[in-house]
Amino acid sequence: MAADLYGDIEPSPQGTWQTYFPGLAIVAAGTLAAAFISDHYGAPLTLMALLIGLALNFLSADTRLTPGLAFASRSLLRWGIVLVGVRITAGQIVDLGPVALLCVLAIVALTIGAGILAARRFGFDTAFGTLAGGAVAICGASAAMALATTLGEKRTSQAQLTMVLVGISALSALAMVLYPIAAHALQLSDLKAGFLLGAAIHDVAQALGAGYSYSDAAGGIAAIVKLTRVALLAPVLAILALFLRGDGTRAKGPGIPWFVVGFFVLAGINSFGVIPPVVAKGAEQIAAGLLAAAVTATAIRSPLSQLLEAGPKPLFVILAATVVAFLLSLGAALLLVG
Numbered sequence: 001m002a003a004d005l006y007g008d009i010e011p012s013p014q015g016t017w018q019t020y021f022p023g024l025a026i027v028a029a030g031t032l033a034a035a036f037i038s039d040h041y042g043a044p045l046t047l048m049a050l051l052i053g054l055a056l057n058f059l060s061a062d063t064r065l066t067p068g069l070a071f072a073s074r075s076l077l078r079w080g081i082v083l084v085g086v087r088i089t090a091g092q093i094v095d096l097g098p099v100a101l102l103c104v105l106a107i108v109a110l111t112i113g114a115g116i117l118a119a120r121r122f123g124f125d126t127a128f129g130t131l132a133g134g135a136v137a138i139c140g141a142s143a144a145m146a147l148a149t150t151l152g153e154k155r156t157s158q159a160q161l162t163m164v165l166v167g168i169s170a171l172s173a174l175a176m177v178l179y180p181i182a183a184h185a186l187q188l189s190d191l192k193a194g195f196l197l198g199a200a201i202h203d204v205a206q207a208l209g210a211g212y213s214y215s216d217a218a219g220g221i222a223a224i225v226k227l228t229r230v231a232l233l234a235p236v237l238a239i240l241a242l243f244l245r246g247d248g249t250r251a252k253g254p255g256i257p258w259f260v261v262g263f264f265v266l267a268g269i270n271s272f273g274v275i276p277p278v279v280a281k282g283a284e285q286i287a288a289g290l291l292a293a294a295v296t297a298t299a300i301r302s303p304l305s306q307l308l309e310a311g312p313k314p315l316f317v318i319l320a321a322t323v324v325a326f327l328l329s330l331g332a333a334l335l336l337v338g
Contacts, residue, residue, distance in 0.1 A: 023068015023297075030056055030296040031289065046141045046203060047169040049292040053299025054162075060301050072297035074149065078259040080290030081146050084139075085266030086275060086283040087204070087227055100195060103332040104228050107199055108236070111137035111325045118320035122313045127155035129317065130240065132164050136321040139230045140168045140203035142291055145298070146259070150237050151244070160314065162302035165295060167318035172202035176210045179326070183214060190214070192333040194221025200329035202322070204230065234263040 034048035059065055115133015116126055131151065135144035148161045179201060183193040193214050201207040204226055211222025269275060275283075 020068040020071050022062075023065035023070075024072060025068070026056065026059060026065060026300070027068065027072040027293050027297045030300070031293045034292060034296065035289070044169060044173055044203065044206060045288060045292050046165075046295055047173060049295040050141075050162075050165050050169055050299050053296040054302070056296075056300050057302060065300075069297045069301050072293050073301060074294075076290045076297075077145050077149060077294035080287045080294060081142065081233075081259045082262035082266060083283050083287035083290065084142060084230060084233070085263045086270050086280045086287070087230055100225070100332075101228065103195075104199055104225060105232070107325060107328045107332065108137040108229060108232050110328055111321050112236075114324035115317060115321040118317045122316055124314070124317065125155075127151050128160055128314070131156050131160065132167075132314070132317045133321045134236060135164050135168050136171075136202055136318060136325055137229070138233050138236060139226075140172055140206075141165050141295060142204075142230075143233055143236075144168060145291065145294055146233060146237060147240070149259075150240055158298065158302045162299060163314040164318060165298070167315045168202050171318060171322050172206045175201045175322070175326075176206035180210050180214045182330075183218075186330075186334075188333065190217035191221055194218035195225055196329050196333040198222035198225025199229070199332065200326045201226070231267065234267075 030052045031049055034045060034052050037043055037048045038045040060069070112130065112133040115131075115136060116129030119125065119129030119132060131144060131147050134147045135141070137143075144161060144164045148156045148164075179197055180193070183196055188196065194211055194217065197210045197214065197218065198207050198221060201210055207222055207226040208219060211226075212219030214222075270280065
């Protein structure tokens, strides 16, 4: 397994395509249902995939589905992360300006730190704090899935990942509604509002939705800021991988997961403008579908009994990181940006 850096991710079941088909068929049906609801009612795709997956959680008891569910929650996830690279270019980041870029870097770093501190305060370990804080700081559910894959299942359990996905989806949807109201109340300019919404809201879709609900100009700024945060996913994963290499888990092995390298490569290619728009749009749609499928599979596989036993404390960690991200983003928008 190319992304199993430290030998601590459980091995994927091996078999023929017939072995994978039952689980993949369930995942495909759940993901298509989530996409239908998202398209017709404007609900976030990730949230719908998560809820449908949780509703189908009872199917995890059927061992015939295990190979397909494992494949969807890992392999499809990693390819989805690679394709996220078509969303960004180096030019978009440069256009934001050096001061705003430094603000985004600081917000991401401090939000992850806040997640780690809050996790320790509520009795969790650094790995869960990194997972929760990183998901809030970077790009919501996509970052949570990527961070969980890099950390490995000995450090972050399926139950913890699902709790983060639940919290991220709920708070991101709430932020999409409340943050533009706050920006209007503060009478922020399009530039300042766009920076706030792009820097503080968790998921890409919600950040862009909030930005364009404020104004077209704010939506454009929010897109650049948000995509800058998405671009930081790969460096954060690379730094995390280097830290984990020094924790004594494994002395030798590849330093950076292949999907991180793929993310960098695709983003670099996209920066030269050689990817036709129709191809880029198709790749974005495929990435969204793969990530939604991975979320569906993860929710189906999640041990709900452990999830319920965890109580509300994991959500407090996510909420703490969310509040820190909002306050830092608002402060940067008011004092530094524009």
